[in-house]
Amino acid sequence: MKWYFPREHGAWAMLVFPYWTGAVMAGVSMTHGLFFAGIFFVYLLQAPLLAKLRQAKRNDIWPSFLLYSFLGAVFLLPQFWRDPEVLALVMAALPFFFINMLFAKLKKERLLVNDFAAITGLSWLLVIAFYLGEGFISAAEVLYAGLYIFFFMASVFHVKSLIRERNNPSFHRISFVYHLLLPVGAVVLNLYAAAAAFFLTFIKAALIPSEQLRRPMQIGMIEMVNSIIFFVLILAGYF
Template sequence: MKKSYIPKQHGAWAMLAVPFLSGMFASNPTWSHALLFAGWMLVYLFSYPFLQWIRTKKTKNYKNPMLLYGGLLIPVAAGLIWIEPLIWRWIPLFLPLFIVNCYFARRNRERAFLNDLAAVIQFSLMTFVAYYVGNGLDWWLAAELFALNVLYFTGTVFYVKTIIREKNNVRFYWVSVAYHTVILGVAALLFPKWMWVPLLILLIRAFWSPRTHITVKRCGMLEILYSVFVVATVLIVY
Protein backbone atom coordinates (compact mmCIF):
# COMPACT_ATOMS: atom_id res chain seq x y z
CA MET A 1 0.00 0.00 0.00
CA LYS A 2 1.19 3.49 -0.87
CA LYS A 3 0.56 4.80 2.66
CA SER A 4 3.08 2.26 3.95
CA TYR A 5 5.81 3.86 1.85
CA ILE A 6 5.07 7.58 2.20
CA PRO A 7 5.16 9.23 5.65
CA LYS A 8 1.99 11.04 6.60
CA GLN A 9 3.73 13.67 8.74
CA HIS A 10 4.18 16.34 6.06
CA GLY A 11 5.75 18.79 8.51
CA ALA A 12 8.58 16.34 9.07
CA TRP A 13 9.94 17.14 5.60
CA ALA A 14 10.71 20.66 6.78
CA MET A 15 12.43 19.25 9.86
CA LEU A 16 14.37 16.98 7.53
CA ALA A 17 15.63 19.86 5.38
CA VAL A 18 15.97 23.01 7.50
CA PRO A 19 18.63 21.80 10.03
CA PHE A 20 20.56 20.13 7.21
CA LEU A 21 20.57 23.31 5.12
CA SER A 22 21.51 25.40 8.17
CA GLY A 23 24.59 23.27 8.86
CA MET A 24 25.56 22.97 5.20
CA PHE A 25 25.42 26.66 4.34
CA ALA A 26 27.06 27.69 7.61
CA SER A 27 30.09 25.60 6.62
CA ASN A 28 31.26 24.83 3.07
CA PRO A 29 28.77 23.07 0.78
CA THR A 30 30.38 20.07 -0.93
CA TRP A 31 29.28 17.12 -3.05
CA SER A 32 29.44 15.02 0.11
CA HIS A 33 26.38 16.91 1.33
CA ALA A 34 24.32 15.45 -1.52
CA LEU A 35 25.19 11.93 -0.39
CA LEU A 36 24.58 12.89 3.24
CA PHE A 37 21.12 14.24 2.44
CA ALA A 38 20.26 11.15 0.41
CA GLY A 39 21.25 8.99 3.37
CA TRP A 40 19.39 11.22 5.83
CA MET A 41 16.22 11.07 3.71
CA LEU A 42 16.47 7.27 3.46
CA VAL A 43 16.89 7.03 7.25
CA TYR A 44 13.66 8.98 7.64
CA LEU A 45 11.84 6.93 5.00
CA PHE A 46 13.00 3.71 6.67
CA SER A 47 12.10 4.89 10.17
CA TYR A 48 8.48 5.58 9.18
CA PRO A 49 7.46 1.98 8.31
CA PHE A 50 9.74 0.67 11.06
CA LEU A 51 7.93 2.70 13.74
CA GLN A 52 4.56 1.81 12.25
CA TRP A 53 5.54 -1.86 12.38
CA ILE A 54 6.52 -1.48 16.05
CA ARG A 55 3.15 0.16 16.72
CA THR A 56 0.94 -2.27 14.78
CA LYS A 57 3.05 -5.45 14.36
CA LYS A 58 1.61 -5.70 10.84
CA THR A 59 4.66 -7.20 9.18
CA LYS A 60 2.82 -7.76 5.89
CA ASN A 61 2.10 -4.04 5.51
CA TYR A 62 5.52 -2.68 6.41
CA LYS A 63 8.04 -5.38 5.46
CA ASN A 64 8.46 -4.30 1.83
CA PRO A 65 9.02 -0.56 2.49
CA MET A 66 11.52 -1.44 5.24
CA LEU A 67 13.38 -3.72 2.85
CA LEU A 68 13.29 -1.14 0.06
CA TYR A 69 14.53 1.82 2.07
CA GLY A 70 16.92 -0.28 4.13
CA GLY A 71 18.36 -1.81 0.98
CA LEU A 72 18.90 1.61 -0.59
CA LEU A 73 20.37 3.00 2.64
CA ILE A 74 23.14 0.40 2.93
CA PRO A 75 25.15 1.42 -0.19
CA VAL A 76 24.53 5.13 0.46
CA ALA A 77 25.75 4.81 4.05
CA ALA A 78 28.75 2.76 2.91
CA GLY A 79 29.67 5.43 0.34
CA LEU A 80 29.30 8.18 2.90
CA ILE A 81 31.51 6.38 5.43
CA TRP A 82 34.09 5.78 2.69
CA ILE A 83 34.18 9.55 1.98
CA GLU A 84 33.82 10.63 5.63
CA PRO A 85 35.24 7.73 7.72
CA LEU A 86 34.57 9.36 11.10
CA ILE A 87 30.97 10.37 10.44
CA TRP A 88 29.73 7.25 12.30
CA ARG A 89 30.76 8.96 15.55
CA TRP A 90 27.61 11.08 15.35
CA ILE A 91 25.30 8.05 15.42
CA PRO A 92 25.30 7.60 19.26
CA LEU A 93 23.70 11.04 19.60
CA PHE A 94 20.69 9.94 17.56
CA LEU A 95 20.14 6.47 19.00
CA PRO A 96 18.73 7.37 22.46
CA LEU A 97 16.25 9.76 20.87
CA PHE A 98 15.16 7.15 18.35
CA ILE A 99 14.65 4.69 21.20
CA VAL A 100 12.27 7.24 22.74
CA ASN A 101 10.35 7.28 19.44
CA CYS A 102 10.20 3.46 19.50
CA TYR A 103 8.92 3.51 23.08
CA PHE A 104 6.02 5.82 22.25
CA ALA A 105 5.27 3.98 19.00
CA ARG A 106 5.01 0.69 20.88
CA ARG A 107 2.47 2.28 23.23
CA ASN A 108 0.58 3.94 20.38
CA ARG A 109 1.32 7.39 21.80
CA GLU A 110 3.18 8.91 18.88
CA ARG A 111 1.45 12.27 19.38
CA ALA A 112 2.80 12.67 22.91
CA PHE A 113 4.72 15.90 23.39
CA LEU A 114 7.86 14.12 24.66
CA ASN A 115 7.88 11.97 21.53
CA ASP A 116 7.59 15.08 19.36
CA LEU A 117 10.36 16.78 21.31
CA ALA A 118 12.65 13.77 20.86
CA ALA A 119 12.00 13.92 17.11
CA VAL A 120 12.69 17.68 17.02
CA ILE A 121 16.04 17.27 18.76
CA GLN A 122 16.86 14.29 16.55
CA PHE A 123 16.20 16.21 13.33
CA SER A 124 17.99 19.30 14.63
CA LEU A 125 21.15 17.29 15.38
CA MET A 126 21.64 17.07 11.62
CA THR A 127 22.82 20.68 11.86
CA PHE A 128 26.02 19.41 13.47
CA VAL A 129 26.51 16.55 11.01
CA ALA A 130 26.06 18.76 7.95
CA TYR A 131 28.39 21.34 9.50
CA TYR A 132 30.99 18.61 10.14
CA VAL A 133 30.81 17.33 6.56
CA GLY A 134 31.37 20.92 5.37
CA ASN A 135 34.53 21.11 7.51
CA GLY A 136 33.10 23.88 9.66
CA LEU A 137 35.39 25.17 12.39
CA ASP A 138 33.19 27.42 14.53
CA TRP A 139 31.30 24.90 16.65
CA TRP A 140 29.71 27.64 18.72
CA LEU A 141 28.02 28.77 15.50
CA ALA A 142 26.85 25.21 14.85
CA ALA A 143 25.48 25.00 18.41
CA GLU A 144 23.66 28.30 17.93
CA LEU A 145 22.02 27.04 14.73
CA PHE A 146 21.12 23.77 16.46
CA ALA A 147 19.45 25.70 19.30
CA LEU A 148 17.61 27.88 16.79
CA ASN A 149 16.24 24.80 15.03
CA VAL A 150 15.14 23.20 18.30
CA LEU A 151 13.37 26.41 19.38
CA TYR A 152 11.72 26.86 16.00
CA PHE A 153 10.44 23.33 15.55
CA THR A 154 9.32 22.97 19.17
CA GLY A 155 7.20 26.06 18.54
CA THR A 156 5.83 24.38 15.42
CA VAL A 157 4.83 21.37 17.53
CA PHE A 158 2.88 23.64 19.87
CA TYR A 159 1.29 25.54 16.99
CA VAL A 160 0.23 22.50 14.96
CA LYS A 161 -1.38 20.94 18.02
CA THR A 162 -3.52 24.09 18.41
CA ILE A 163 -4.75 23.51 14.85
CA ILE A 164 -5.42 19.78 15.14
CA ARG A 165 -5.46 17.82 18.39
CA GLU A 166 -5.78 20.73 20.81
CA LYS A 167 -7.83 23.09 18.64
CA ASN A 168 -10.51 23.49 21.32
CA ASN A 169 -8.07 23.69 24.23
CA VAL A 170 -7.86 27.38 25.17
CA ARG A 171 -5.19 26.77 27.80
CA PHE A 172 -2.94 24.97 25.32
CA TYR A 173 -3.45 27.82 22.83
CA TRP A 174 -2.12 30.35 25.34
CA VAL A 175 0.79 28.06 26.22
CA SER A 176 1.68 28.07 22.52
CA VAL A 177 1.47 31.86 22.32
CA ALA A 178 3.54 32.21 25.51
CA TYR A 179 6.21 29.87 24.16
CA HIS A 180 6.49 31.85 20.92
CA THR A 181 6.73 35.08 22.93
CA VAL A 182 9.56 33.66 25.03
CA ILE A 183 11.61 32.46 22.05
CA LEU A 184 11.17 35.85 20.41
CA GLY A 185 12.71 37.42 23.52
CA VAL A 186 15.50 34.83 23.53
CA ALA A 187 16.24 35.60 19.87
CA ALA A 188 16.35 39.33 20.53
CA LEU A 189 18.85 38.83 23.37
CA LEU A 190 21.04 35.95 22.20
CA PHE A 191 20.85 35.61 18.43
CA PRO A 192 22.26 37.95 15.76
CA LYS A 193 20.38 41.06 14.69
CA TRP A 194 17.34 40.46 12.45
CA MET A 195 16.94 36.83 13.50
CA TRP A 196 14.00 38.02 15.57
CA VAL A 197 12.07 38.90 12.38
CA PRO A 198 10.94 35.37 11.39
CA LEU A 199 10.26 34.54 15.04
CA LEU A 200 7.99 37.58 15.30
CA ILE A 201 6.08 36.35 12.27
CA LEU A 202 5.84 32.90 13.85
CA LEU A 203 4.45 34.50 17.03
CA ILE A 204 1.80 36.30 14.98
CA ARG A 205 1.02 32.98 13.29
CA ALA A 206 0.66 31.23 16.64
CA PHE A 207 -1.66 33.98 17.91
CA TRP A 208 -3.80 34.54 14.82
CA SER A 209 -4.04 31.35 12.73
CA PRO A 210 -5.85 29.14 15.29
CA ARG A 211 -8.53 31.85 15.53
CA THR A 212 -9.23 31.61 11.79
CA HIS A 213 -10.14 27.90 11.85
CA ILE A 214 -7.47 27.24 9.24
CA THR A 215 -7.64 23.82 7.58
CA VAL A 216 -4.95 21.23 8.20
CA LYS A 217 -3.98 21.22 4.50
CA ARG A 218 -3.56 25.00 4.36
CA CYS A 219 -1.66 24.92 7.65
CA GLY A 220 0.79 22.42 6.15
CA MET A 221 1.27 24.48 2.98
CA LEU A 222 1.94 27.64 4.97
CA GLU A 223 4.44 25.81 7.18
CA ILE A 224 6.53 25.17 4.07
CA LEU A 225 6.60 28.91 3.38
CA TYR A 226 7.50 29.68 7.00
CA SER A 227 10.35 27.16 6.81
CA VAL A 228 11.67 28.74 3.62
CA PHE A 229 11.56 32.15 5.28
CA VAL A 230 13.46 30.87 8.33
CA VAL A 231 16.15 29.28 6.12
CA ALA A 232 16.43 32.43 4.00
CA THR A 233 16.88 34.57 7.12
CA VAL A 234 19.54 32.20 8.46
CA LEU A 235 21.43 32.45 5.16
CA ILE A 236 21.31 36.24 5.24
CA VAL A 237 22.12 36.65 8.94
CA TYR A 238 24.80 33.97 9.24
Protein backbone atom coordinates in the same frame (compact mmCIF):
# COMPACT_ATOMS: atom_id res chain seq x y z
CA MET B 1 2.82 -5.09 -2.06
CA LYS B 2 2.47 -1.99 0.13
CA TRP B 3 5.01 0.84 0.19
CA TYR B 4 5.28 2.95 3.30
CA PHE B 5 5.99 6.67 3.22
CA PRO B 6 5.99 9.24 6.07
CA ARG B 7 2.87 11.39 5.83
CA GLU B 8 3.64 14.19 8.29
CA HIS B 9 4.17 17.47 6.42
CA GLY B 10 6.09 19.04 9.28
CA ALA B 11 8.54 16.17 9.54
CA TRP B 12 9.65 16.73 5.94
CA ALA B 13 10.54 20.32 6.80
CA MET B 14 12.47 19.07 9.83
CA LEU B 15 14.41 16.71 7.60
CA VAL B 16 15.25 19.24 4.88
CA PHE B 17 15.85 22.66 6.42
CA PRO B 18 18.32 21.94 9.26
CA TYR B 19 20.48 19.74 7.03
CA TRP B 20 20.69 22.22 4.17
CA THR B 21 21.24 25.09 6.57
CA GLY B 22 24.37 23.32 7.80
CA ALA B 23 25.37 22.52 4.22
CA VAL B 24 25.06 26.15 3.10
CA MET B 25 26.97 27.32 6.17
CA ALA B 26 29.84 25.03 5.26
CA GLY B 27 29.59 25.41 1.48
CA VAL B 28 27.42 22.96 -0.45
CA SER B 29 29.30 20.09 -2.09
CA MET B 30 28.58 16.81 -3.86
CA THR B 31 29.21 15.07 -0.54
CA HIS B 32 26.22 16.87 0.93
CA GLY B 33 23.97 15.67 -1.87
CA LEU B 34 25.09 12.04 -1.61
CA PHE B 35 24.84 11.98 2.16
CA PHE B 36 21.40 13.59 2.08
CA ALA B 37 20.24 10.85 -0.30
CA GLY B 38 21.27 8.33 2.35
CA ILE B 39 19.56 10.29 5.12
CA PHE B 40 16.45 10.54 2.94
CA PHE B 41 16.18 6.74 2.59
CA VAL B 42 16.85 6.24 6.30
CA TYR B 43 14.06 8.71 6.97
CA LEU B 44 11.74 6.70 4.71
CA LEU B 45 12.82 3.62 6.63
CA GLN B 46 11.15 4.86 9.81
CA ALA B 47 7.67 4.62 8.21
CA PRO B 48 7.57 0.80 7.89
CA LEU B 49 9.54 0.43 11.12
CA LEU B 50 7.05 2.50 13.15
CA ALA B 51 4.14 0.71 11.48
CA LYS B 52 5.58 -2.60 12.67
CA LEU B 53 6.05 -1.26 16.19
CA ARG B 54 2.44 -0.05 16.30
CA GLN B 55 1.07 -3.33 14.98
CA ALA B 56 3.46 -6.21 15.59
CA LYS B 57 1.46 -8.61 13.39
CA ARG B 58 2.02 -6.55 10.24
CA ASN B 59 4.25 -8.39 7.78
CA ASP B 60 3.70 -6.21 4.72
CA ILE B 61 6.38 -3.76 5.81
CA TRP B 62 9.36 -5.85 4.67
CA PRO B 63 9.65 -4.80 0.98
CA SER B 64 9.76 -1.13 1.98
CA PHE B 65 12.01 -1.80 4.96
CA LEU B 66 14.56 -3.82 2.99
CA LEU B 67 14.65 -1.48 -0.02
CA TYR B 68 15.07 1.67 2.10
CA SER B 69 17.72 -0.04 4.23
CA PHE B 70 19.70 -1.09 1.17
CA LEU B 71 19.55 2.31 -0.51
CA GLY B 72 20.41 4.12 2.71
CA ALA B 73 23.43 1.88 3.21
CA VAL B 74 24.59 2.45 -0.39
CA PHE B 75 24.84 6.20 0.17
CA LEU B 76 25.90 6.33 3.83
CA LEU B 77 28.39 3.52 4.34
CA PRO B 78 31.08 4.93 2.01
CA GLN B 79 31.07 8.20 3.98
CA PHE B 80 31.20 6.34 7.30
CA TRP B 81 34.15 4.32 5.98
CA ARG B 82 36.03 7.44 4.86
CA ASP B 83 35.31 9.41 8.03
CA PRO B 84 34.21 7.46 11.13
CA GLU B 85 33.59 10.73 12.96
CA VAL B 86 30.52 11.25 10.76
CA LEU B 87 29.21 7.93 12.04
CA ALA B 88 29.85 9.11 15.60
CA LEU B 89 27.81 12.27 14.94
CA VAL B 90 24.97 10.19 13.51
CA MET B 91 25.09 7.85 16.51
CA ALA B 92 24.71 10.86 18.81
CA ALA B 93 21.23 11.43 17.35
CA LEU B 94 20.06 7.81 17.57
CA PRO B 95 18.80 7.94 21.20
CA PHE B 96 16.20 10.50 20.16
CA PHE B 97 14.84 8.17 17.49
CA PHE B 98 14.83 5.27 19.95
CA ILE B 99 12.52 7.45 22.04
CA ASN B 100 10.23 7.82 19.03
CA MET B 101 10.18 4.05 18.57
CA LEU B 102 9.35 3.57 22.24
CA PHE B 103 6.40 5.95 22.06
CA ALA B 104 5.22 4.27 18.84
CA LYS B 105 5.28 0.93 20.65
CA LEU B 106 3.36 2.43 23.57
CA LYS B 107 0.94 4.20 21.17
CA LYS B 108 1.67 7.56 22.80
CA GLU B 109 3.15 9.39 19.84
CA ARG B 110 1.06 12.54 20.38
CA LEU B 111 2.94 13.51 23.55
CA LEU B 112 5.06 16.66 23.32
CA VAL B 113 8.14 14.83 24.57
CA ASN B 114 7.92 12.54 21.54
CA ASP B 115 7.77 15.57 19.23
CA PHE B 116 10.73 17.11 21.06
CA ALA B 117 12.79 13.95 20.61
CA ALA B 118 12.11 13.79 16.86
CA ILE B 119 12.82 17.50 16.40
CA THR B 120 16.08 17.31 18.34
CA GLY B 121 17.31 14.34 16.34
CA LEU B 122 16.49 15.94 12.99
CA SER B 123 17.85 19.37 13.96
CA TRP B 124 21.18 17.67 14.71
CA LEU B 125 21.46 17.16 10.95
CA LEU B 126 22.61 20.78 10.76
CA VAL B 127 25.71 19.89 12.76
CA ILE B 128 26.37 16.78 10.67
CA ALA B 129 26.04 18.69 7.40
CA PHE B 130 28.39 21.40 8.61
CA TYR B 131 30.97 18.79 9.61
CA LEU B 132 30.72 17.16 6.18
CA GLY B 133 31.75 20.45 4.61
CA GLU B 134 34.30 21.80 7.08
CA GLY B 135 35.63 18.75 8.92
CA PHE B 136 34.96 20.30 12.34
CA ILE B 137 32.10 21.69 14.40
CA SER B 138 31.92 24.57 16.85
CA ALA B 139 29.50 25.96 19.40
CA ALA B 140 27.94 28.16 16.69
CA GLU B 141 26.57 25.20 14.73
CA VAL B 142 25.18 23.59 17.89
CA LEU B 143 23.53 26.92 18.73
CA TYR B 144 21.89 27.13 15.32
CA ALA B 145 20.67 23.54 15.63
CA GLY B 146 19.16 24.63 18.95
CA LEU B 147 17.38 27.51 17.20
CA TYR B 148 15.76 24.99 14.88
CA ILE B 149 14.62 22.95 17.88
CA PHE B 150 12.90 26.00 19.37
CA PHE B 151 11.42 26.93 15.99
CA PHE B 152 9.96 23.51 15.23
CA MET B 153 8.60 23.16 18.76
CA ALA B 154 6.75 26.45 18.15
CA SER B 155 5.28 24.83 15.04
CA VAL B 156 4.18 21.83 17.10
CA PHE B 157 2.48 24.06 19.65
CA HIS B 158 0.75 26.04 16.90
CA VAL B 159 -0.48 23.03 14.94
CA LYS B 160 -1.74 21.25 18.05
CA SER B 161 -3.59 24.41 19.11
CA LEU B 162 -5.35 24.42 15.74
CA ILE B 163 -6.30 20.75 15.67
CA ARG B 164 -6.12 18.46 18.69
CA GLU B 165 -6.07 21.20 21.33
CA ARG B 166 -8.43 23.57 19.51
CA ASN B 167 -10.80 23.69 22.50
CA ASN B 168 -8.14 23.74 25.22
CA PRO B 169 -7.67 27.35 26.51
CA SER B 170 -4.75 26.35 28.75
CA PHE B 171 -2.82 24.91 25.82
CA HIS B 172 -3.50 28.06 23.79
CA ARG B 173 -2.07 30.22 26.58
CA ILE B 174 1.03 28.07 26.85
CA SER B 175 1.51 28.24 23.08
CA PHE B 176 1.10 32.04 23.10
CA VAL B 177 3.66 32.52 25.88
CA TYR B 178 6.12 30.13 24.19
CA HIS B 179 5.86 32.01 20.89
CA LEU B 180 6.30 35.34 22.67
CA LEU B 181 9.40 34.26 24.58
CA LEU B 182 11.26 33.11 21.47
CA PRO B 183 11.97 36.54 19.90
CA VAL B 184 12.65 38.01 23.34
CA GLY B 185 15.22 35.31 24.10
CA ALA B 186 16.87 35.75 20.68
CA VAL B 187 17.25 39.50 21.26
CA VAL B 188 18.81 38.86 24.66
CA LEU B 189 21.36 36.60 22.92
CA ASN B 190 21.98 39.27 20.23
CA LEU B 191 20.65 36.94 17.53
CA TYR B 192 18.71 39.58 15.68
CA ALA B 193 18.01 37.64 12.49
CA ALA B 194 16.67 34.76 14.59
CA ALA B 195 14.65 37.27 16.61
CA ALA B 196 13.06 38.56 13.40
CA ALA B 197 12.25 35.00 12.30
CA PHE B 198 10.77 34.14 15.70
CA PHE B 199 8.77 37.38 15.70
CA LEU B 200 7.21 36.45 12.35
CA THR B 201 6.41 33.03 13.81
CA PHE B 202 4.74 34.75 16.75
CA ILE B 203 2.72 36.98 14.40
CA LYS B 204 1.64 33.92 12.43
CA ALA B 205 0.42 32.15 15.55
CA ALA B 206 -1.20 35.21 17.11
CA LEU B 207 -2.91 36.87 14.16
CA ILE B 208 -3.94 34.21 11.64
CA PRO B 209 -7.56 33.40 12.56
CA SER B 210 -7.86 29.77 13.61
CA GLU B 211 -11.38 29.66 12.20
CA GLN B 212 -9.86 29.88 8.71
CA LEU B 213 -7.42 27.02 9.31
CA ARG B 214 -9.28 23.76 9.64
CA ARG B 215 -7.70 21.63 6.93
CA PRO B 216 -4.30 20.00 7.56
CA MET B 217 -3.19 20.92 4.03
CA GLN B 218 -3.75 24.62 4.70
CA ILE B 219 -1.90 24.44 8.00
CA GLY B 220 0.93 22.47 6.42
CA MET B 221 1.41 24.98 3.61
CA ILE B 222 1.61 27.90 6.04
CA GLU B 223 4.12 26.04 8.20
CA MET B 224 6.21 25.24 5.12
CA VAL B 225 6.29 28.89 4.03
CA ASN B 226 7.24 29.89 7.57
CA SER B 227 10.04 27.30 7.53
CA ILE B 228 11.41 28.74 4.28
CA ILE B 229 11.41 32.24 5.79
CA PHE B 230 13.18 30.93 8.90
CA PHE B 231 15.75 29.13 6.72
CA VAL B 232 16.54 32.34 4.81
CA LEU B 233 16.73 34.59 7.88
CA ILE B 234 18.86 32.15 9.87
CA LEU B 235 21.39 31.96 7.05
CA ALA B 236 21.35 35.73 6.68
CA GLY B 237 22.13 36.04 10.39
CA TYR B 238 24.92 33.46 10.17
CA PHE B 239 26.71 35.17 7.29
